[in-house]
Amino acid sequence: MRRSTTFRTMSALAMAGTMAAGTVMAGGDRDQNDRRGAVAKNVIFFVGDGMGVSTITATRVYSVGVAGNLVVDQFPYTALSRTYSADSITPDSAPTMTAMMTGANTNAGVIGLDDSTEFLDFNGDGDGRRLTTLLEQAKRGGMKVGVVSTARITHATPAATFAHINDRNDESSIARQALPGDSAYNDQLGDGIDLLFGGGRQFFVPNTVVDEEGGSGSRTDGRDLRAEFRGKGYSYVWNTAGFNNLTTRSLPVLGLFERGHMEYEYDRASDAGGEPSLTDMTLKAIDLLKNGQARRGQKSGYFLMVEGGRIDHAHHEGNALRALHDAQELDRAIGAAVRAVDLRDTLIIVSADHSHVFNIAGYPLRPLNEMPYPVRSFDPGYASLAGNGILDVVYDVNTATGHVEPSGDANGVPYSALVYANGPGYRGATRVDPRTDTFRGRNGIVPNGPAHEAYFQESAVPMGSETHSAEEVAIYAIGAGSDLVRGTVKNTFIYRVMARALGF
Ligand SMILES: [Zn+2]
Incomplete structure (x- = not known):
């Protein structure tokens, strides 16, 4: 709204x-x-x-x-x-x-x-x-x-x-x-x-x-x-x-x-x-x-x-x-x-x-229609970001070429913008591109990318239930x-x- x-x-x-403002005692219990x-x-x-x-x-x-x-x-x-x-x-x-x-x-x-x-x-x-x-x-x-x-x-x-x-x-x-x-x-x-x-x-x-x-x-x-x-x-x-x-x-x-x-x-x-x-x-x-x-x-x-x-x-x-x-x-x-x-x-x-x-990770670029400068070249996924960019992999602009593409982790593998520090979404030692990840999500369903309704966001520590x-x-x-x-x-x-x- x-x-x-x-x-x-x-x-x-x-x-x-x-x-009128009341008295606030310095260092006191307001x-x-x-x-x-x-x-x-x-x-x-x-x-x-x-x-x-x-x-x-x-x-x-x-x-x-x-x-x-x-x-x-x-x-x-x-x-x-x-x-x-x-x-x-x-x-x-x-x-x-x-x-x-x-x-x-x-x-x-x-x-x-x-x-x-x-x-x-x-x-x-x-x-x-x-x-x-x-x-x-x-x-x-x-x-x-x-x-x-x-x-x-x-x-x-x-x-x-x-x-x-x-x-x-x-x-x-x-x-x-x-x-x-x-x-x-x-x-x-x-x-x-x-x-x-x-x-x-x-x-x-x-x-x-x-x-x-x-x-x-x-x-x-x-x-x-x-x-x-x-x-x-x-x-x-x-x-x-x-x-x-x-x-x-x-x-x-x-x-x-x-x-x-x-x-x-x-x-x-x-x-x-x-x-x-x-x-x-x-x-x-x-x-x-x-x-x-x-x-x-x-x-x-x-x-x-x-x-x-x-x-x-x-x-x-x-x-x-x-x-x-x-x-x-x-x-x-x-x-x-x-x-x-x-x-x-x-x-x-x-x-x-x-x-x-629960966290918002990396430096996700804003959606194409919100960008303040012309974006002339991009990987196709960027034109239709899920959830205005929040439910998708992180895209960023390559400042050498002006091309928008997924950000990579230390091994060059894309990652999603939303992650949990712990929980059921732990993938083990080797993580893969969230868009092709076959890790089973809710009700054992294999999701179709990070915006899918069954998707478990990735977590760093394996736990059956993510924590407060x-x-x-x-x-x-x-x-x-x-x-x-x-x-x-x-x-x-x-x-x-x-x-x-x-x-x-
Ligand atoms: Zn709770």
Whole structure:
């Protein structure tokens, strides 16, 4: 999306609310010292799971070209967020989403419990203190609350908005923490989360039962939580048709659109029951939370968390195409949200839980139609670069001849622009031209070049699953209270920005 007049107007509106700068203590912890407070009635928090800065750059090139603008590129306030967990240099989603939702850092694999808690209590000394999430605070304050993800709704990132557990993998228990009246129910959620959209149906269905799309359940306790949520007044939907029929009278609502994670955006059209896109879910969630019938004691205002949950999964698979496609869809959902809300009373904040060991390598030349000087001679592939040059081999101009040709490695062999430091794409000692590489990719398929949907980008270290990385991620903010977002901060600062905007 290019910068539009409409968008500029909205940015100007957002910035009109900017207040005088607060005191910044030299060398101090700025999140403790900043006391400004533009008030927001609503907060929408977008999380790109695994959406590091290199992913954003590559997504920009892929979708709008290297000089184009994503929606987030147009946000007026940005910062860098440090993602380390209490026990790890490179974190997983459980402690980082806990940090962003509670303002407190914790340990690997732990959700909503403080940093004296070990994963699965491996020291046998009991769990630490239970933390309070922003979603719980919003619920207590009479706001409506919603959780949307393309991952399983019980997966670490969405779970950290509402659950407290020392094992992120115990998703059967996490589902019960959201079920009003259950003995494991998180009673800080009052009468319940107003809206849940995502995947993860398997943790709501017994392992003896086949679900609506022919998948088996995973629950070993024989309980069907779909029916139990309905018994507590929830509307339950599982496909596009049911989703499209939801109205402002449907709250509270539970939408589980896939047995496991929802489809990658790239594959969504092939889904059996049909799935809404992340943009569809975001717009529906805003409509229902904003205009839905108030339950007892509810005031106006809402908190909504939206996760693009599968950017991370595609990276773990070593498949950049799907990661970029999902990141592009998240950016589209953010743009739709900006247009759907009033930025004078709504804070939109975007970040990531962590980055990935994903990189843009070499010196790829820009596409032919973007070149500032005449390019008279080139290898044929250059005229039709995949993904605006980002999903192709690296082309460069031979400055002796003016001819554009693939760049070579130390042995003269071409290489692709996107690479991973580790993961399933390890080729062994002898690498070959990616355009003719027969290394098997996703589902054992031999790809047809680096832009093919099955292609695994090359990695330096062989690993079954590519890993996260420790570098900073970006924060982008617009709307009420967004002016607090600047500088280099710990990810716990995101909680403070949201909490302050809502007056907590
Ligand atoms: Zn991950």
